[in-house]
Amino acid sequence: MRSLLVIHNQARATERQAAAASKTLLPEYVLRSSGYTITKAHSEEQANKLIVEADACVLDVPVPLIKSWGTSLLKRKIVPLLWWCSDSTATLSVEACDDNVMVDGVLSPSMNPLEIHWMLHFGSKQCFERQQWSMERxxxxxxxxxxxxxxxxxxxxxxxxxxxxxxxxxxxxxxxxxxxxxxxxxxxxxxxxxxxxxxxxxxxxx
The missing domain is CATH 1.10.10.10 (Winged helix-like DNA-binding domain superfamily/Winged helix DNA-binding domain)
Incomplete structure (x- = not known):
């Protein structure tokens, strides 16, 4: 697993540009530094085109938006979905803590390359098991x-x-x-x- 699609909430584009000084906390920077090939999408149209070549998808969005993004993406291609848990996305997700969120793993800016590798590995396994369960159901x-x-x-x-x-x-x-x-x-x-x-x-x- 080498090619990752990072999805950012379009509404946060301006906010992210303002935070360029702390780019080392952005998922694309952290994941690229860990040896992964990164593509980015800010809209559903972009994501649906880019997901075809991706091995996994990293959602840098608040928890309440995960379901709609996941539903849209998985219609195009079955890939592991991982949530990027940063200070920003965590703060915007406080009220959704009890939601039944369908993700295969969680990544954070503090993870080192080995931790990211294993989370993606287990996320891939979780994705496969989820699909098996869905087919059996x-x-x-x-x-x-x-x-x-x-x-x-x-x-x-x-x-x-x-x-x-x-x-x-x-x-x-x-x-x-x-x-x-x-x-x-x-x-x-x-x-x-x-x-x-x-x-x-x-x-x-x-």
Whole structure:
């Protein structure tokens, strides 16, 4: 991991220029001095272009802005997100201390090159684990949704044909095999057709 994208809040650009005398505290200076290649962005448009070539992103912004920046960046590329905790960003983040902030690590001006190296290393590992968890969560939610459709279809078949749940499931499975479809697709079709018929009956009664 060598190429880092540093993001500064556009509203703080003037403030940062005024603080040029203390540039040794700026993330780009500290990280470049530690051997990393640095690119900078002040706007979402700039960041979305530059993130493609970056190995990680360092957010030099107050905590309340991390979520919006992270959401935007991760749509373009999955990279570790690290927060730059300086006197300025910490002061602007006091009221957000209890927020559930999704970052993979924290960097600060006081860190030496070895500490920065290890924080980036662990941040990369954290990013990978977070993505794995997100994928597993999506898969679990998808299975729950599929189970819901299958259970509804079984209930409909049990009601219409007067059969047990196990028999209803066998019917779904056999129909899926015959039509070369997934069971959940067959189940979804049955439920939607049944609901459509019920809606038509209800309309006719009115």
């Amino acid at each position: 999506k898969e679990l939610l998808s299975r729950i949704e599929e189970r819901k459709w299958i259970d509804m279809a079984k209930g409909i078949l049990c009601e219409l044909k007067g059969i047990a749940e196990s028999e209803a499931y066998d019917m779904l499975r056999k129909q899926a095999m015959n039509e070369r479809k997934r069971i959940v697709d067959v189940a979804t079709s049955i439920v939607k057709v049944y609901q459509l018929i019920q809606d038509q009956k209800g309309g006719a009664k009115r």
